[in-house]
Amino acid sequence: MVVVKYLLKFLAVLLLFIEIDCDENDIESRVVDGQLVPIRRFPHVAFLRIVLPYGEENVCGGSIVNQFLLVTAAHCMDFVNLRRDSIWAYVGHENIDEINIIRSVKKKYIHEDYDPFLNTPISDIALLLLKEALPLHKTIQRILINIQFPSSKFVTEGYLAGWGLVDEVNETPTMWLRSITQELLDPRFCYRILNGRIPGTFCGGSKHANRPRPAMGDSGSGLISKHRELLGVMSVKSAKSPSVAFYTNVTSFYSWLVKTAQEALQSTCGHL
Template identity: 35%
Template sequence: MIAVGLLFLICSFKSILGKEEGFIVGGDFVKSIKKFPHVAFLTLQAADSQDEFICGSSILNQLILVTAAHCFDNIATATASVGNVDREKGKVHRVASWQQHEKWDTVNINHDIALCRLQKPLTLGHTVKRVVLMKRPPKARIADLAGWGVTNEEDYSDTVMLKHTRQKLWTHAQCQRILHNSPRGTICGGESSAKGDFASSGDSGSGLLIGDNIIVGLVSYKDTSVSRSLVIYTDVPYFYDWISHTSKRLSCS
């Protein structure tokens, strides 16, 4: 169970707690996928119901996508759409397998990261590109986030078109001063007060990038008792070794 006040940033059919919260509120529509060719839209089918969930992800290579671990909790099948700002017009690829982090903790929300392997390799080009994974990325104060979904948290209206916003970056230490219980391996992005543009339902797993293509975070959750606009991201460089090892194993499986 997840404590009341914490909301995951997935989206189902307006479920209350659990798989919920994760699209960009505010922000701007992306006119061309060439601005964010690394994004992939995930559609996930629940294992024990007819429910579908949606998440974002980022392309690591022709076969591997990186996303949040909680996106794959109790999931039977998944597909990924790439190469178009309209999530319904992208090229669809079946997800053949996935690996959540072995220490993924649904109670304390630790190690919220997963990799998924596509059944067939992507064809890279102007509209489909890889992110850059770095163990020690350059310091940055602002990062870019792109995702699909809820644009208004009051009526949960959404869109099939990709949206983009910029996020102020907080270090883990800065985040701790506000949230006090944010786990290791996380960073924060956004504003501590309820203002600005931010992730909401459906953006879970979407990549936070600096310098156009260097991935530094994955949308994980929000502590709504503190702020709806301050988002906790999985710190991707923190998991560099795990990503490298697991992606090689999945690619060869």
């Protein structure tokens, strides 16, 4: 009976992220040494171009929650004012130059416990509401967000794809989507790196400094399981261990995601 109740609760909440129906219409940190991959392997990914005053631009990654919402890292939105600045989401192709599905961001929702002035990745998660719906198809798809983090018996690694720099030293960008595999590391190892435990985070990568890793431009990108579950959102890297990255555990913020998504979608559907 407990299992049935859990499944019903999971399926009911999952509907929020899987399908939106407004009226009659179905609304649908760089990777160093990563492998080139087609978008069909990571159809949930979004390239975020953040345009600031005086021609300055930042780059982050994101994941498609549904036709109107993307999830990313809160720190990607640091000091971004949508009355002055603009955020553009590119989806649907592995080559940025070939992308023709581009959406502007209407509103950003930052977790209330996130503080841009702290040096630790606390509650580093955000939702972005798009002005126009995404056309979902084989190269633009929603990501699954589960209510519980999968057991380490079944999931020992995750996969991250992004368009960040491919050379840290020379700050070389790429127009092509690349991916890496991240081993999920022992929490005790993570705690030692950060000199303590930070709730709602986990770390992944390698204890060896020269292994493939995410970096500048991959912030906000999603780490997924082989079953296309979103495990975490890329938050920060460790200065002590360059090949170790810290991720915001999305299951720790499941309730916030549900509540915030409902708020965002109610306002959107009400104005269509």
